[in-house]
Amino acid sequence: MQEMNHDAAARLSAIGAQIAHVARIAKRDPADIELVAISKTKTAEDIIPLIAAGQKVFGENRVQEVQEKWPALLAAYPDVRLHLVGQLQSNKAEAAVALFDVIHSVDRLSLIAALGQAQDKLGKRPRCFLQVNIGEEAQKGGCAIGDLPVLIGAAQGAGLDLVGLMAVPPLDTEAAPYFALLAKLARDNDLSELSMGMSGDFETAIMLGATCIRVGARLFGQRTAF
Numbered sequence: 001m002q003e004m005n006h007d008a009a010a011r012l013s014a015i016g017a018q019i020a021h022v023a024r025i026a027k028r029d030p031a032d033i034e035l036v037a038i039s040k041t042k043t044a045e046d047i048i049p050l051i052a053a054g055q056k057v058f059g060e061n062r063v064q065e066v067q068e069k070w071p072a073l074l075a076a077y078p079d080v081r082l083h084l085v086g087q088l089q090s091n092k093a094e095a096a097v098a099l100f101d102v103i104h105s106v107d108r109l110s111l112i113a114a115l116g117q118a119q120d121k122l123g124k125r126p127r128c129f130l131q132v133n134i135g136e137e138a139q140k141g142g143c144a145i146g147d148l149p150v151l152i153g154a155a156q157g158a159g160l161d162l163v164g165l166m167a168v169p170p171l172d173t174e175a176a177p178y179f180a181l182l183a184k185l186a187r188d189n190d191l192s193e194l195s196m197g198m199s200g201d202f203e204t205a206i207m208l209g210a211t212c213i214r215v216g217a218r219l220f221g222q223r224t225a226f
């Protein structure tokens with residue numbers, strides 16, 4: 001346990017130093033870059049040392065996994081905040097509004113409507129990102145680039161707290177052009193936040209304006225399952 005604590009703290013401080021280093025190069029304030037620790041598939045035993053080391057913001061990709069794993073952790077660490085970064089079914093919108101402070105995967109009209117209703121019912125308003133299928137990949141979550149104006153209007157109409165755009169660029173290609181495109185789309189649509197950058201490319205994402213980076217493997221070690 002001692003050893004594990006040390007590892008988690010060392011990984012967290014290494015990432016923090018790297019964020020600060022890249023922010024300096026980009027002439028940005030490191031405080032403007034939020035680190036979301038992606039804890040999907042990880043157990044409470046893996047997560048607690050990171051909380052102990054000061055990490056308060058965690059991301060998950062499945063509502064059901066959060067419902068199983070997090071209530072006990074949140075009872076013990078009430079200042080922890082959760083972000084949803086995985087695809088969300090409309091019938092889980094209410095559970096998502098209840099559980100998460102931030103939802104990164106809003107990508108269609110039916111989900112926007114469901115989230116709007118859930119917010120009204122629960123009296124809670126998570127921050128939301130619209131997820132863009134930035135590489136126009138067949139099986140990927142996220143809306144088509146051309147649908148953005150309609151979805152932005154619908155999200156605002158439904159009362160969502162829409163703060164920015166999120167994307168996961170295609171695997172095994174240079175991410176920078178996709179990050180730059182997402183940044184341009186956010187600028188064109190007057191949205192200030194960008195959720196982009198993962199373990200393999202967060203430095204590039206910060207250079208191109210990321211305000212929220214989602215890092216799993218480099219904080220927890222490689223996952224055996226997705």
Ligand SMILES: *Cc1c(COP(=O)(O)O)cnc(C)c1O
Nearest residue numbers: 038061085198199214215216217
């Ligand atoms: C798993 C996941 C991440 C984290 O990926 P790593 O490569 O482990 O850093 C980030 N964003 C989303 C949407 C994910 O599903």
